[in-house]
Amino acid sequence: MLSGIIGGLIAQGSEPYAAAVTGVYVHAAAGSRISERLGDSGLLASDLLMEIPLVMNILRQGGL
Numbered sequence: 001m002l003s004g005i006i007g008g009l010i011a012q013g014s015e016p017y018a019a020a021v022t023g024v025y026v027h028a029a030a031g032s033r034i035s036e037r038l039g040d041s042g043l044l045a046s047d048l049l050m051e052i053p054l055v056m057n058i059l060r061q062g063g064l
Helices: 002-011 016-038 051-060
Strands: none
Touching: 002 016, 016 051
């Protein structure tokens, strides 16, 4: 998931370092949001899939 986020950001024109920092932040924020709802036990990478666009949208609007 993380490498896909970073790769997607680079493909959209971000510099590699900025993409890596942003990707890690988005990945962690999505994980935190999922963990709040589902708990820590049994969390899968695929659980992040639907949360990542929501986190990206919130960041673009100046949130988080």
